[in-house]
Structures are given as C-alpha cells and as structure tokens.
Amino acid sequence: MDLLKQYISVRQHSVDICVSLKTEDYVVQPIVDVSPPKWHLGHTTWFFETFILQPNCTNYRVFDPNYNFVFNSYYETVGARLIRTDRGNLSRPSVEDIYVYRKYVDAAMVDFLASTTIEKELQDLFILGLNHEQQHQELLLTDIKYILGHNPLFPSIDIRLEEQEINENESFLSIPEGVYKIGFEGDDFCFDNELNRHKVYLQSYKIQQRLVTNADYLEFIKDGGYEKFQYWHADGWEWVNKNKAKAPLYWYLIDDKWFTYSLDGLQEIRLNQAVCHVNFYEASAFAAWKGMRLPTEAEWEVASAHFQWGQRWEWTNSAYLPYPGFQKAAGAIGEYNGKFMVNQMVLRGGSVATPEGHSRNTYRNFFQPQHRWQFMGIRLAL
Template identity: 65%
Template sequence: MELLEKYKTVRERSETICSPLKTEDYVVQPVVDVSPPKWHLGHTTWFFETFILQPNVTGYTEFDPQYNFVFNSYYESVGSRVIRTDRGNLSRPSVEEIMQYRRHVDHAMEKWLSKPIPPALEPLLILGLNHEEQHQELLYTDIKYILGHNPLMPPYDRNRATIASNGHPQEWIDMPAGIYDIGYQGNGFCFDNELGRHQVSLGHYAISSTPVSNADFLEFINAGGYTDFRYWHAEGWDWVKTREIKAPLYWYYIDGQWQQYGWQGLQPIKPEDPVCHVSYYEAAAYAAWKGFRLPTEFEWEAAADKFHWGQRWEWTESAYLPYPGFKKAPGAIGEYNGKFMVNQMVLRGASEVTPPDHSRKTYRNFFHPPLRWQFTGIRLAKS
C-alpha cells in the first residue's frame, strides 16, 4: 500500500470507530486511564502536525498554537501539557473544532504525500501511522469503559459481532529446553522495544494451545477464588479487598445469571468465549488456583507459531524491561517506550480491537498489574 493510501486508510478508521457515538460521549473521562475520544482524535493529529508538518513542510500554517498544550501526551521535550487527569475537563476545543483540525492537518499531509518524501522521514511517518493505530485500540477500550460505566449501559453498536471461541480443544504444547531467538528481525515496522534480537535459554515447559475461557474462569469464581488469599500476590490481595473485586470487569450477577457488558449492551456470558478484562493479579491468581503459572514473555514468543493467538492480549510473568543493547532514540521520539520500563508487566499477542496488520509475535504491550480495561486474557503454562 502506498504511503498516501495508507495514511488515508488509517486516518479514516479512527473516525469510523467514533461514528456510533453521540457528541456527549466524546468528552467523558470516567477514570485517569481512560481518555475522552475527542482527545484521541486531536492527539493523533497533533503528532503529524508537530513531528512532520511543522519542522519539514515549508509554509505550513499551524492550526492553533494552543493545541500543543492541549494534545501533547507525555513528550517532555515538546513542552508543557494538560495533565492526564484533566483531559475530561476540556469542553473546548469542541468536537467540531477537532474535526476541523483533522481536516486541516490531513489536507497538508496528503498534499505532502502526493509527492516523493525524503527517505529519512519515511520511518517517522510509519511510526506516526502505527501510533494512531495504537490509539485506535485505545479508542475502542476507552469507549467501552465510558459506555459500560454509564448506568444505562447503552450499546456501542448492536450490529457489531462479538469475538467467539476459536473452537479448538485445549491441549498442552510441549516445548523442549534450548536456546531460542527473541526479538524482531526483518525489514518491516516494529517498535523500538522489540529490537535487540537476542538469545535466551529456556528450560523445558509446556504452554496451553488455547486461552482460558469464561467457563474456566467461572469455576475459579464459584470455588471462592476471589476470597482465598493463598492464590494471590500480596498486592493483588490488597487490591481485591480494597476494591471489593469479585469478577472480571464488566461482569454482573443479575437474577441468578452472570451477564457481561459488550458492544451490544448487557448480554449473558458466553461460556466458550475467552475470558476478558482481567488484571495481571487475577491472571496470576487463576493460574495458581489451577496449579499452573503464566508463561514468561520469552516462552510465549518461542511457542507463538504453534498456537492461535490474537483474541486477547495475554498477560505474561515478565516485567517490562529493555532488551540487551536497547537505546533510546534522540529527541522526542526517544520518549516513546523506554521511559515506561518500570513497574509494568508485559502482555503478548493482540486482541479483537487491534487494527489489521498491527500485530506481531514480537509485539510487547505493557500495563500496570491492576489495569483491566484493555482486552486482556490468560494463557497458562507449566514447567
């Protein structure tokens, strides 16, 4: 796909994701981890304006100089910004003005892309497109949180199909002890945290061919898994007690039946579907209850060609750390991943809301252990 066509496709998809929303839905920020949809639309636009158009396109006119403060996310080298917790307090710029901002930047970008661009800028453009695709996944997760925490629990899209089980029986995939290559290798795109291909020594292990299902997790709930400290990390047990956690996010026990909020509103749990919206704490506790464990990210990657993945982001037992030889890029782009390599756990795979062609077996997602608003699930391993 040519760069101009790719650019148009990615930009249009962000707005398509938001098309079922009412105007009021664009502004809501229920918790700090969720950003208002209109902020995502503005921030992804700001990326192209700030890092490509302003420094590289002669005669480009900035849409609004104040937008750098509003839509900068965490790039300290680019200047001050609205703190994350206050994004939902911004009634202005309006949704209409942000759409005008997108048109302004898209017009300039499409004009720039209609001619050959300097080869040195192509990696930055590709990064910008992948950055917007990351925010497309966040748009889905944030929209679901916004609507799912409205007492009316309105559906996002009644015609949107929900993910179903892959239909394969659970088996254990045996992996021999040995030296395995880890990390991205090739000529395509990857994020900097995937680089530094290296070898790791793994002992003999086995990994499940399928993720944990809703039915599997219901057994944990019914066995009192949320009330037995023996299966939980200390932090996880404190989290369960403090937050009074009794089930995955969006699960509700109503009239003697478990129901789950999804794209079509509140629906009965489908036992065969992979469990979703669980924290690392819950994933680790479930694994301990079963007498198994979570795989390390290296075990997951080494075996990834042997099982079906991509329904849920899968928690691993690995802390988010740099690979050997990792170096931050110079300037603002160097703030992209490396600054977050502390107090987070790695997830592997992809999910039902990951954009097309945006996943790789080397992709390293990462979140803090208690978070579960993403489409996170569980795959078991054993030694």
C-alpha cells in the same frame, strides 16, 4: 500500498470507530486511564502536525498554537502539557473543532505526501505515526467501552468485534529445553522495544494451546477464588480488598446469572469465549488456583507459531525491561517506549480491538498490573 494511501486509510479508520458516538460520548473521562474519544482524535492529529508538518513543511501554519498544550500526551521534549486527569474537562475545543482540525492537518499531509520525496528517516517517522494512530484506535475502542459500560443504561453502539468461540479441550504444547532467539528481525516496521533480536535459554515447558475461557474462569469464582488470599500476590490481595473485586471487569451477577457488558449492550456471558478484562493479579491468581503459571514473554514468543493468538492481549510473567542493546532514540521519539520500562508487565499477541495488520508475535504491549480495561486474557503454562 503507498504512503498516501496508508495515511488516508489509517486516518479514516479512527473516524469510522467514532461514527456512532453521540456528542456527549466524546467528552467523558470516567477515570484517569480512560481518555475522552475527542482527545484521542486530537492527539493523533497533533502527532502528525508536530513531528511531520512543522519541521518539514516550510509553508505550514499551525492550526491553533494552544493545541500543543492540550494534545501533547507525555512528550517532555515538546513542552508543557495538560495533565492527564484533566482531559475530561476539555469542553473546548468542541468535537466539531476537533474534526475541523483533523481535516486541516489531513489536507496539509496529503499535499505534503503528494509533492515531497520522503527520505528514509522521515519515512520511518511517518510509519511510526501511522502505528501510533493504530495504537490509539485500540485505545479508542477500549475507552469507548469503558465509558458506555459505566453508564447505568448500558447502551449499545454500532461497533462489531470478531469474537470467536473456543471449543478445544485444555491441551498443552510441549516445548523442549534449548537456546532460542526472540525479538524482531526484518526490514518491516517494529517498535524500538522489540529490538534487538537475541538468544534466550529456556527450560522445557508446556503452554496451553487455547486461551482460558469464561467457563474456566467462572469455576475459579465459584470456588471462592476472590476470597482465598493464598492464590494472590500481596499487591494483588490488597487490590482485591481495596476494590472489593469479585469478577472480571464488566461482569454482573443478576438473579443468579452472570452477565457482561459488551459494545452490543448487557448480555448473558458466553461460556466458550475467552475471558477478558482481567488484570495481571487476576491472571496470576487464576493460574495459581489451577496449579499452573503464566508463561514468560520469551516462552510465549517461542511457542506462538504453534497456537492461534490475537483474540486477547495475553498476560505474561515478564516485567517490561529493555532487550540487550536497547537504545532510546534522540529527541521526543526516544520518549515513546524506553521511559516506561519500570513497574509494568508485558502482554503479547493482540486483541479483537487491535487494527488489522498492527499485530505480530514480537509486539511487546505493557501495562501496570492493576489495569484491566484493555482486552486482556490468560494463557497458562507449566
């Protein structure tokens, strides 16, 4: 697929995700970590305007100079920005304004791509922009779910995610001791945090061939897992007590039956689906309850060719740190990953919300251990 077709396809998918939203759904920000859908649509548009069109298109006129302040996320190099907690206060620009902005930038991008020879350095930046938008497409889905899942009416929406049933037994794959290579290798796109490919030594280990299911996790709950401090990290136990946690996000006990909110509305839990929306603390506590552990990211990557992945972002027991030889790029693009390499844990794989073609077994997702609004799950190791 050429660059123009890729651009049109990726940009349209963001619009398709939002097609069933009501205007009011676009502006809600229930918590600091969840951004209003219209902000995602504006921010991804700002990325192409700021990093592609302005520096490279001589005749381009910025749609609105104020949008740099409104839609800059965390790029210190690009200037002042609206603080994250205030994104939900943006009654203006309106949803209609955002879609006009998208069409304006898209038209300029289509003209630019159709009439310009794109050199490799600019092409790499353009491909980064597409992958950046795909990351926000997943965030759009998770944020929409959080917004609607905290509406007392539990509304459904016309978005379908391909959930699979898990029917395998709890079998484990044995990986022998040895020196292995991890990290991205090849000429296709990857994020800078996937580089450089390097050797790791691993002791022999076993890793679960399937994900932990709702039925598995329900046993942990029934056995008082949220009341027994011995399974939890100290920070995790503090989180449990502070938040009065009793179950994964979106789980509700109603008349002695467990229900969960999905984009189809409130439904009884399907026991054979992979457990979802658990944070690192919960994943670690469940593993301890089972007498097991979470795999490291190196263990996960080495074994990943031998099991199915992609239904849930899978917590690992690895802190998010740079690989050997990692270097941040100059300028704003260097802020993309490197400055977040502290106080975060790595997740691997992908999820039902990950856009098609956006996942690979070297992809390093990362979140702070208390977060669980993403489609996060558990695979165990021994």
